[in-house]
Amino acid sequence: MSHTLTVSLDAMGGDAAPSVVIKGAVIARERYPDVRFLFFGRKDEVEPLLAAHAGLATVSTVVHCDDIVRDSDKPSRALRKSRESSMARAILAVKHGEADVAVSAGNTGALMALAKFILRTLPGIDRPALASLLPTLRGESIMLDLGANVECASENLVEFAIMGSAFARAVLELDNPVVSLLNIGEEDLKGNDKVRRAAEILRSSSLHLDFVGFIEGDKVSEGVADVIVTDGFTGNIALKSIEGTARLIVRLLAESYKSSLMSRLGYLLSRPGLRGLRAHLDPNNHNGAVMLGLNGLVVKSHGGASATGFATAIGVAVDMARHRLTDLITGDLAGIVLDDESTARAVGGAVGEDM
């Protein structure tokens, strides 16, 4: 932890870029005074904003890029046309060792495509995955994949479990995270072949995972598992269902408070307690989805995140870099190879050959 960390920022990504990116970095700078920042974006827009924050400016460098990836750009177009964009340059800084981790609030599909193309997947990992924290009754859990892989084989789910466990150790600071597979029932026979076969491999002792089996959708919020593994289609829909429901209830709650003068008074009195609840549910406090499985660290912030939200995403990035997440995952994969070559082949396909 003695090494000074550098975070590269896509200054032009997100709905309110570059202003939210700078404001987020200002907040992050207070939380992590040792961290340095590399901003990639249009100098004429970024530098005046930065000038207003002397503290941040002293630990920041701005690199000019003309090109910006648009939200409407397809990943294939970004790969062909946007190699010099602020997004690509922020990732390249990680590849070239100029930064320890990159953060962008831009187009998710383009970010995943560019990150995979520039950083390449780790040996033994077939497909990178997108992971995120979500609030539970006990604190936070990690869910993956959240949409990087619409269709996954059992082997991919196993890779996600290994990467998710490493991520939980780094970001939730757990020694032995509890890993589960999302399914429509807890019994061994439930679900489809894909999840049943993944569960079989995950039960193998040589994986060193605390795998507890299947978990149902309504148990996720209870925090009974630290890592919830699923394919990108289901994971995306589960995460968004959770977000949508939380938003629905907060809105209905606000309406119920407005329903009478008494309710409004009641709200005022209970506000301090409610503030804690609101903070726990606020997506800005769980912002920062991580691309796991690459030779380098990349964090995706929500496009609509506030400055506080963007600072949370930077926080996730700093945590991952400090805990050397890439090394953790690489080490876990190597451990599997040393222990059991057949499992390794079942898991990664390429693990045995590449390492």
Next chain:
Amino acid sequence: MSHTLTVSLDAMGGDAAPSVVIKGAVIARERYPDVRFLFFGRKDEVEPLLAAHAGLATVSTVVHCDDIVRDSDKPSRALRKSRESSMARAILAVKHGEADVAVSAGNTGALMALAKFILRTLPGIDRPALASLLPTLRGESIMLDLGANVECASENLVEFAIMGSAFARAVLELDNPVVSLLNIGEEDLKGNDKVRRAAEILRSSSLHLDFVGFIEGDKVSEGVADVIVTDGFTGNIALKSIEGTARLIVRLLAESYKSSLMSRLGYLLSRPGLRGLRAHLDPNNHNGAVMLGLNGLVVKSHGGASATGFATAIGVAVDMARHRLTDLITGDLAGIVLDDESTARAVGGAVGEDM
């Protein structure tokens, strides 16, 4: 609506059977004074409970069955061994025209297997689906499939859309329900081949559906669509994620109110408003999943539903029977055949031949 409806009840299904079943029927009897009830279960347990409710007893008949389907029974076992169970007999009453609809709070897998075996699927329907109401910002929407079909083809999703639309007309009393497909993005290219192909067929004008395209998980709670179609794996996980999140927030809310004396006082003042919110979110007020696509109506109540919850499930059953849901679906399928034979073949496979 002049015909007196009869509801057959599996008196032995659910966590607190038969007492919750009888108490639920007592509440339903107040709401639907014209409805008659057929209880299937152990006479020595059911009759004493019924005797305490003279009003209900006058419109009820008890049929003795010794056998009960257990929660741990596999569907295959239920099919082989439980044909004389209270659950099977309640469904048989629908088949034989003794009842208009059956309600059970027992083992879901066994209920689906028995219902499919006894009632058979409608001509033109390849697979029945489980549908349920869920609370939204605007009121209620319908989601299906919720777990009857773990793997579905595009054609199955199209069938679900047709059945879900008929269900929405019957239970939500809408003339032209808005139908959508659950996906990980709204753009045409998002998702997997299965949902993209289903969307293509659904856009066909001869289906007479108000199909609006893809919907993301976080939009479900906003009520932008009346019918949300998905496969049984995703639907089960989405529905349970929604339920789990609602439960989490209600618990956190309760904790926040307990956090100080002021908060507690605030809660007391705002309680009337909060009561409406609680009622809107209470799963007992949205209880009653419907098996669509069979030659007869079957409703599944949550095993843990309260008496009020069981009464809600009976209410869904009564609504479906009054609106002759089976005829509605059959009519919709026939309309497709008349309009466009090629679409019909794409949809049902067997529609063209059987009708």
